[in-house]
Structures are given as C-alpha cells and as structure tokens.
Amino acid sequence: MVQLGANRYGKAEVRVVHVARGAAPDGGDVIKDWNVSSSLSGDLAGTHLSGDNSNVLATDSQKNTSYAFAKAMGGGEVEAYALALATHYVDTQEPITRARIAVQEYGWTPIPVNGHSFARSGQYTRTTTVIHDADVGTSVVSGIEDLVVLKTTDSEFWGFPRDPYTTLAETTDRMLATEVSARWRFRSAAADWAEVHAAAVSALLSAFAGTHSLSLQQTLYAIGERILTDLPALCEVRLALPNKHHFLVDLEPFGLSNDNEVYIAADRPYGLIEGTVLADDATDPGIAWD
Numbered sequence: 001m002v003q004l005g006a007n008r009y010g011k012a013e014v015r016v017v018h019v020a021r022g023a024a025p026d027g028g029d030v031i032k033d034w035n036v037s038s039s040l041s042g043d044l045a046g047t048h049l050s051g052d053n054s055n056v057l058a059t060d061s062q063k064n065t066s067y068a069f070a071k072a073m074g075g076g077e078v079e080a081y082a083l084a085l086a087t088h089y090v091d092t093q094e095p096i097t098r099a100r101i102a103v104q105e106y107g108w109t110p111i112p113v114n115g116h117s118f119a120r121s122g123q124y125t126r127t128t129t130v131i132h133d134a135d136v137g138t139s140v141v142s143g144i145e146d147l148v149v150l151k152t153t154d155s156e157f158w159g160f161p162r163d164p165y166t167t168l169a170e171t172t173d174r175m176l177a178t179e180v181s182a183r184w185r186f187r188s189a190a191a192d193w194a195e196v197h198a199a200a201v202s203a204l205l206s207a208f209a210g211t212h213s214l215s216l217q218q219t220l221y222a223i224g225e226r227i228l229t230d231l232p233a234l235c236e237v238r239l240a241l242p243n244k245h246h247f248l249v250d251l252e253p254f255g256l257s258n259d260n261e262v263y264i265a266a267d268r269p270y271g272l273i274e275g276t277v278l279a280d281d282a283t284d285p286g287i288a289w290d
Contacts, residue, residue: 004048008100010039011062018075028115032075035104036066040089042097055095062089077193078105079128079140086132098133100290104145123147126197127183131287139288142193143183144201148244150177153260155213175246175263176213178273180204184227185236185288196233203230216243216273224277235282238289243271 046052089099107121124147158170207226224237246263
C-alpha cells in the first residue's frame with residue numbers, strides 16, 4: 001500500500017520587470033527586476049490520485065498574477081510584493097491553505113545622463129521568501145546571495161588537528177575571500193523593508209571587514225551577531241560561506257620572491273562553512289524555512 005505525502009505545485013522563475021516612470025528623486029525611472037516563483041499547497045489530493053483538477057489553479061494563471069500584481073503595486077519593495085501575492089492565493093483559492101513566494105531581485109544602477117538608462121549592478125542578488133498559511137500565519141525571510149567579498153590580510157588559520165592526511169600548512173597571514181549567501185528572518189510580517197535591507201548589508205560588510213579572522217567560522221558568527229545586534233526587527237540569520245581559496249604562487253623557479261603578492265584563485269574544491277546565529281529571544285521559526 002502507498003499513500004500521497006506532502007506536495008505542492010506552482011510556477012517557477014517568472015521574469016518580471018517593472019518600470020516606475022519618473023519615480024526616482026531626480027525624476028528618472030526606477031526599475032524592479034524580479035525572478036518570481038510561486039508554490040501552492042492544500043487540498044490537492046484529487047489531482048494526484050484521480051486527475052481531478054477542480055482545485056488546481058493553473059500555473060499559467062500564477063504567472064499572469066505575478067505580472068498583474070507588479071502593475072497593481074507599482075513595483076515597490078520585494079517583500080511587500082511577495083506578501084501580497086502569498087495572501088492573494090490563500091484568500092481567493094479555497095482549496096489552497098499555504099502559499100510560498102520566493103523572489104530574487106536583480107539590481108540596476110542609473111547611468112547619470114538621461115534618467116532612463118541603466119547598467120546592471122552585479123554586486124549581489126537580493127532575495128525574499130514569504131510563506132503565508134491560513135492556519136499558522138505568515139513568515140518573511142529575506143537576504144542576499146552572490147556577494148563576493150575579500151580581504152588581503154587580517155586572516156589566520158592555525159591550531160587545527162593534524163592526521164596522516166593533513167598537508168595544509170598553518171598560517172598567521174592569508175587572503176580570505178568568500179561568496180556570501182545570507183538569509184535573515186523577520187520577527188513579524190511588518191517592517192521597513194528597504195531600511196532593514198540596507199542596514200543588514202551594511203552590518204554584514206562591516207563585520208566581515210572589521211573582524212580579525214582566526215577562521216571563517218568565526219567570521220560567520222561575527223556577521224550574524226552584528227546583523228542581529230544592529231537590527232531588532234530580525235531574530236535569526238543563516239549563512240553559507242564557501243571559502244574561495246587564494247594560494248601563493250611559487251615563484252622560486254623563476255628566481256623571484258613572493259611576499260604575499262601573487263596568488264592563484266582556485267574555484268574548486270572549496271571549504272563550505274554554514275551556520276545559524278539566533279537572538280536569545282528568537283521565536284520558533286515555524287514554517288519560515290519550509
């Protein structure tokens with residue numbers, strides 16, 4: 001005997017670009033460039049077990065809803081947009097009891113010539129995931145990904161155990177680089193989304209730069225601690241920090257010294273450091289990371 005387990009369905013990676021004409025402080029345009037994925041769950045056994053689609057809002061309808069809500073809301077902050085979509089699906093589709101909306105936001109920087117020209121800014125991708133459940137409530141988790149940061153010194157790694165397979169030398173001065181993926185959980189579904197985002201990124205960068213690192217794990221904790229200390233609207237930070245190794249090149253065969261000047265940037269294999277930092281009074285995450 002078998003039975004149907006947990007399931008959900010939706011429309012993945014709907015590309016939505018909204019232009020707010022003349023909305024910038026200088027009278028120029030404002031672009032919101034989003035990659036939107038919706039996922040719905042609820043009373044959907046019929047479509048799985050017998051092909052009864054009477055409770056299934058077509059994924060094409062979800063795609064169209066993403067476009068319509070971008071128009072209706074005039075762009076705006078990505079968290080507000082995701083909240084509106086998630087609430088809409090649960091409120092208007094009786095069989096649907098939970099909606100999960102995940103959005104990536106790509107940045108564009110105005111070219112200061114005419115107010116309507118832009119260059120893609122690739123420093124990082126902004127993210128948010130909103131889950132709205134008819135019985136449990138609403139969670140908001142935002143963050144960033146693809147943020148590459150590097151420090152040329154102020155980093156060490158030594159005192160680790162050595163076994164028969166250890167060849168890594170200890171160091172008290174190394175290059176430290178990583179590609180940050182950070183997610184921060186809000187205490188409630190109401191906040192100044194733009195202000196929190198800017199302050200969280202600032203705290204992250206400040207902690208990375210200002211921490212004399214004895215390990216990437218220590219740096220991870222310092223980043224999470226700084227974000228939570230600076231932003232009481234947040235209660236949990238989850239981070240993934242792949243170690244983007246830089247190794248000194250041996251220049252002795254060429255009769256040259258290498259005083260921490262020339263490196264090879266290795267893309268793989270790499271160490272992957274992951275961790276969670278919680279406020280002492282953090283609420284139960286509930287559905288937040290589902």
